[in-house]
Amino acid sequence: MKRxxxxxxGVCALGVSVAAAQHITAAGATFPAPVYxxxxxxxxxxxxxxxxxxxxxxxxxxxQQLTSGTVDFGASDMPMTDAQISKVKVHTLHFPTxxxxxxxxxxxxxxxxxLKFSGEALAGIYLGDIKKWNDPALMKDxxxxxxPAEDIVVVHRSDGSGTSFIWTDYLSKVSPTWKSKxxxxxxxxxxxxxxxxxxxxxxxxxxxxxxxxxxxELIYAIQNNMxxxxxxxxxxxxxxxxxxxxxxxxxxxxxxMPEDFRVSITNAPGKTAYxxxxxxxxxxxxxxxxxxxxxxxxxxxxxxxxxxxKMTSALAYAPLPKEVVAKETKQIAMIK
Amino acid sequence: xxxxxxxxxxxxxxxxxxxxxxxxxxxxxxxASVVLLIVAVLVFELWVGSAAARxxxxxxxxxxxxxxxxxxxFGAAPFMYGTVxxxxxxxxxxxxxxxxxxxxxxxxxxxxxxxxxxxxxxxxAAIPSVIYGMLAxxxxxxxxxxxxxxxxxxxxxxxxxxxGPAFGVGxxxxxxxxxxxxxxxxxxxxxxxxxxxxxxxxxxxxxLGATRWETTSQVVVPYARLGILGSIFLGLARALGETxxxxxxxxxxPSIHASLFAPxxxxxxxxxxxxxxxTGSVYPAALVELGLVLFCITIVINALARILxxxxxxxxxxxx
Numbered sequence: 001m002k003r004x005x006x007x008x009x010g011v012c013a014l015g016v017s018v019a020a021a022q023h024i025t026a027a028g029a030t031f032p033a034p035v036y037x038x039x040x041x042x043x044x045x046x047x048x049x050x051x052x053x054x055x056x057x058x059x060x061x062x063x064q065q066l067t068s069g070t071v072d073f074g075a076s077d078m079p080m081t082d083a084q085i086s087k088v089k090v091h092t093l094h095f096p097t098x099x100x101x102x103x104x105x106x107x108x109x110x111x112x113x114x115l116k117f118s119g120e121a122l123a124g125i126y127l128g129d130i131k132k133w134n135d136p137a138l139m140k141d142x143x144x145x146x147x148p149a150e151d152i153v154v155v156h157r158s159d160g161s162g163t164s165f166i167w168t169d170y171l172s173k174v175s176p177t178w179k180s181k182x183x184x185x186x187x188x189x190x191x192x193x194x195x196x197x198x199x200x201x202x203x204x205x206x207x208x209x210x211x212x213x214x215x216x217e218l219i220y221a222i223q224n225n226m227x228x229x230x231x232x233x234x235x236x237x238x239x240x241x242x243x244x245x246x247x248x249x250x251x252x253x254x255x256x257m258p259e260d261f262r263v264s265i266t267n268a269p270g271k272t273a274y275x276x277x278x279x280x281x282x283x284x285x286x287x288x289x290x291x292x293x294x295x296x297x298x299x300x301x302x303x304x305x306x307x308x309x310k311m312t313s314a315l316a317y318a319p320l321p322k323e324v325v326a327k328e329t330k331q332i333a334m335i336k
Numbered sequence: 337x338x339x340x341x342x343x344x345x346x347x348x349x350x351x352x353x354x355x356x357x358x359x360x361x362x363x364x365x366x367x368a369s370v371v372l373l374i375v376a377v378l379v380f381e382l383w384v385g386s387a388a389a390r391x392x393x394x395x396x397x398x399x400x401x402x403x404x405x406x407x408x409x410f411g412a413a414p415f416m417y418g419t420v421x422x423x424x425x426x427x428x429x430x431x432x433x434x435x436x437x438x439x440x441x442x443x444x445x446x447x448x449x450x451x452x453x454x455x456x457x458x459x460x461a462a463i464p465s466v467i468y469g470m471l472a473x474x475x476x477x478x479x480x481x482x483x484x485x486x487x488x489x490x491x492x493x494x495x496x497x498x499x500g501p502a503f504g505v506g507x508x509x510x511x512x513x514x515x516x517x518x519x520x521x522x523x524x525x526x527x528x529x530x531x532x533x534x535x536x537x538x539x540x541x542x543x544l545g546a547t548r549w550e551t552t553s554q555v556v557v558p559y560a561r562l563g564i565l566g567s568i569f570l571g572l573a574r575a576l577g578e579t580x581x582x583x584x585x586x587x588x589x590p591s592i593h594a595s596l597f598a599p600x601x602x603x604x605x606x607x608x609x610x611x612x613x614x615t616g617s618v619y620p621a622a623l624v625e626l627g628l629v630l631f632c633i634t635i636v637i638n639a640l641a642r643i644l645x646x647x648x649x650x651x652x653x654x655x656x
Contacts, residue, residue: 058612160613195588
């Protein structure tokens with residue numbers, strides 16, 4: 001018994017000493033930064049040898065740092081393009097970590113009812129084609145709600161952000177006009193409206209400006225008790241964003257998930273799927289020369305897709321559906 | 337013998353004094369060249385960093401008003417316009433107020449009040465700009481939307497400057513918050529300049545029978561005009577480079593509008609907003625090139641300031 005304990009202690013000590021050298025640096029997206037910090041912190045408590053220093057400097061900057069090799073791995077709210085992947089010396093693997101969603105929020109004088117939006121109506125508003133709240137398209141989505149004959153003040157993000165990417169990616173899918181005129185990116189040439197800096201800038205402007213509409217991250221809306229509208233999904237149902245409906249969107253998309261996980265799940269199939277949802281990814285090199293580091297990163301990823309997922313809901317991030325976790329486990333084995 | 341040692345001692349003293357001078361000169365020279373070096377590195381980095389955008393877009397970058405990261409079409413015109421308009425608006429508001437306040441503090445107010453107020457004004461200069469931005473977003477914007485802009489529209493609506501929907505955010509509000517922010521610099525530096533005017537000047541003027549107002553406006557202020565101009569350019573520099581407060585209230589729309597109520601964008605604001613998420617090669621380079629443009633605007637304005645100072649100085653010296 002004593003010997004066994006000793007051996008166990010020895011193994012533990014060995015494990016710790018092997019891992020002791022692992023200082024991992026990572027950089028990228030700001031949107032999942034709170035849950036990443038929580039994960040790295042919790043993981044460090046359990047494996048004192050592994051320390052991850054994550055800098056939330058934005059998806060674009062994260063990809064740049066990964067390309068130039070100044071970080072061990074990156075993180076991004078939008079999947080890397082083929083051109084970006086070809087620039088990195090080592091092939092980069094995408095690992096979905098959590099899910100986010102973007103919700104429409106509005107402030108209309110005299111309207112307290114929760115509004116419903118179809119994708120076409122949202123695209124029309126953001127294109128500047130739908131100018132008044134009592135437009136037939138909006139009246140059709142919201143029977144029984146008395147919408148005023150007032151001009152719509154459109155508010156969008158002014159800073160480049162994954163939130164804008166998800167929003168414009170969705171509008172591109174539901175509106176051919178949007179796709180050809182504007183497109184999807186972290187910043188676009190907005191046809192209409194005012195720009196607010198950050199979620200707080202958009203939320204503040206919408207709150208203050210009568211008859212305005214904007215979009216914010218679901219987490220931000222939940223944490224600040226903001227009212228937001230439901231959106232018509234591909235199956236034709238009006239769905240309100242919540243952790244469950246966002247995970248449902250991921251599950252709906254999981255069936256057609258490509259091997260490299262680079263997939264947009266906006267307008268995903270499924271009756272309960274919320275259509276403006278997205279994965280956010282960790283970008284991990286497929287070959288890590290330092291064996292100890294590779295082992296530590298693999299172990300962390302395995303923990304993240306299993307135990308780590310249990311911590312996401314408390315921070316208002318939607319956890320990955322089971323189907324995705326199973327596929328990711330296979331991909332973890334590909335890291336060398 | 338005694339005189340000889342004295343001479344020797346004196347030369348020794350002179351020698352140490354001379355080495356001291358040389359050391360001091362070298363140290364000062366080093367510090368001065370560090371400044372030059374920083375400017376040179378800055379220009380070099382901006383030039384190299386913007387290469388991709390300069391090659392792809394050429395001179396059209398300066399005149400185009402497209403800003404479309406999706407199709408990689410970039411133009412600096414709306415940002416240059418926004419930067420200049422908001423800074424000019426800021427100066428239009430803050431110069432009369434700032435110089436007026438400085439005259440009051442240095443010429444009219446009792447010393448105790450003057451010192452207390454100056455302390456408070458210098459505190460204003462130390463407030464971080466994000467605080468000014470919040471203040472503007474939550475206080476100034478609603479005031480402008482509900483009272484300020486409707487009033488201007490009603491009274492001066494015949495001018496194209498005051499037309500269009502009143503959002504509250506836009507050029508005018510951004511100019512106002514910039515005015516508030518450049519205000520402390522103008523007051524505090526102008527006040528120092530006015531206080532540095534010799535007593536003799538004032539007394540001579542009063543002795544010649546000038547009233548207090550005539551003395552202030554025709555003797556003291558002209559005497560201190562270099563310092564006052566310096567304070568104005570300090571304020572302008574703050575207005576040109578300000579980022580956070582402006583982006584929170586300007587509306588962030590890269591387009592050129594005649595109306596001051598319309599939303600706009602400034603160079604510093606767009607760099608801060610879009611740089612973190614800019615991917616590809618041309619997009620980040622275009623943002624760096626905007627930085628280069630801002631640098632050039634600053635140089636041009638500073639050069640104009642020098643010329644203005646030189647012109648007014650020679651005019652002043654010819655005065656009888």
